[in-house]
Amino acid sequence: MDFIDYYKILEIEKTASEPDIKKAYRRLARKLHPDLNPNDDAAKRKFQQINEANEVLSDPEKRKKYDKYGKDWKHADQFEQAGQQGTESKNYGGQQNYSSGFEGEDYSDFFESVFGRGAGGRSGSSNAKFRGQDFRSELKLELKDVYKDHQQTLNVNGKNIRLTIPAGVENGQTIKIGGHGAEGMNGGPKGDLYITFSIANHTTFKREGSSLYAQVDLDLYTAVLGGDVTVETFDGKVKLAIKPGTQSDVKVKLKGKGFPVYKKTNEFGDLIITWKVKVPTVLNEKEKELFEELAKLSKHGN
């Protein structure tokens, strides 16, 4: 746990007056408020920092304690006990910070070390929430998990929610589960749960929407003479006929062998296979002779 320089966070001098602090905080809040920076975790973290800095610096008592013990925060409690014998007021409430409208407005460990847990003054805000807050969560899945409808139980704030995730959900896609956010106040509606999917792909296929792409090696002889090749698709193997004279980088489209189309039952995209003709790199004497013969024939032919 590192010392947090609240003055630096609010970009002010240590001698800053109360109006200076208010002004600096307001300027940064307008820049970093999560409502103005959707899906920006870095801005959200900074917003929490400036809220915390404001919480301390705009409260004369807290600021005094921070200025006095800030760098020695680890020993602040011992100093307090030795020097004041518990005379300090524990009532730090009443400071009004901006709400972000999102979950996770935690204070840093540093803040809690200096001021104690629950010292934040945001409870009892004048802006009592009517509708419950929205929860946001990220769910990590594998690509193979979302090839079919996927059952998943999530634990959100101690409650288990059983979800059916439709096949074909996209990496980075966010879905809303209505009514699974925080409880509303005074009988108000619950907030919603937003789940963003992070889908890792450890298969040999590349995916774009419902299209799948794969590169398949083709030996020289089959490429030249044609033949049958068995290739892997996402749900099994298929046998494909290769035309004689198939070139490297030629693509074939296998209709309906791609990824499921999101929320369209039994509808699939295509699998696009790119042939990669492999030229032999090691030849035995006989093969070399035959290739030389071919080369001569080819020259005569031309």
Add this chain to the structure above:
Amino acid sequence: METENLIPVQQIVTHHKIEISFINSLYDFGLIEITTIEETRYVLKEQMSEIEKMIRLHYELDINLEGVETISHLLKRVEIMQDEMTILKNRLLIYESE
């Protein structure tokens, strides 16, 4: 008419301790829809998170209504662009490590 998915405007005003004129202005600016049933005005439940966001912008960040309107439009564009970016990032994965 069913009011299950509706929230009375008066209830929002009371709970958030805001002026009713603010909600009226959001309606005048075309930022929210208001449904009137038997002389009671309601907003859709699904609009609440947007309305609460506008309340925060106005009352906490001191942004005037013109600013709230502009920000709302820009945030919608940001949302569309973020969706596009997700699609493009996923497309880019096809060409990576090729």
